[in-house]
Amino acid sequence: xxxxxxxxxxxxxxxxxxxxxxxxxxxxxxxxxxxxxxxxxxxxxxxxxxxxxxxxxxxxxxxxxxxxxxxxxxxxxxxx
Numbered sequence: 001x002x003x004x005x006x007x008x009x010x011x012x013x014x015x016x017x018x019x020x021x022x023x024x025x026x027x028x029x030x031x032x033x034x035x036x037x038x039x040x041x042x043x044x045x046x047x048x049x050x051x052x053x054x055x056x057x058x059x060x061x062x063x064x065x066x067x068x069x070x071x072x073x074x075x076x077x078x079x080x
Contacts, residue, residue, distance in 0.1 A: 007068060009077045014040065014059035018079040021072070026051075036075060 012018065015037060022029060031050040036058055039047035045061040048054070059075035062068075068078035 007078055009063055010080050012077070014063060014075075014077055017059070017075050021074045021076065021079065032074075 010018070015033070017036075022032060026032070028051040035047045035050055036056070039045075040058045040060045043060075044058065046055050046057040049056045056074050059077045062073055062075060063077040068076060
């Protein structure tokens with residue numbers, strides 16, 4: 001695993017994942033974004049993905065960590 005990457009946050013709002021991490025035409029995009037928004041509003045670190053059932057970290061949680069782990073997180077706030 002690469003060393004953590006300290007870099008500035010992307011200019012995107014935390015509510016919007018990078019298009020390469022959640023394609024605009026993804027069939028469950030609306031449900032995924034709603035689950036993400038609800039988790040961030042509650043202050044949760046993540047949510048169960050409506051598509052796969054896997055636990056997905058929120059952009060707010062990832063931003064608060066202060067580093068990019070280079071793991072390909074869906075809501076990575078560091079991906080430009």
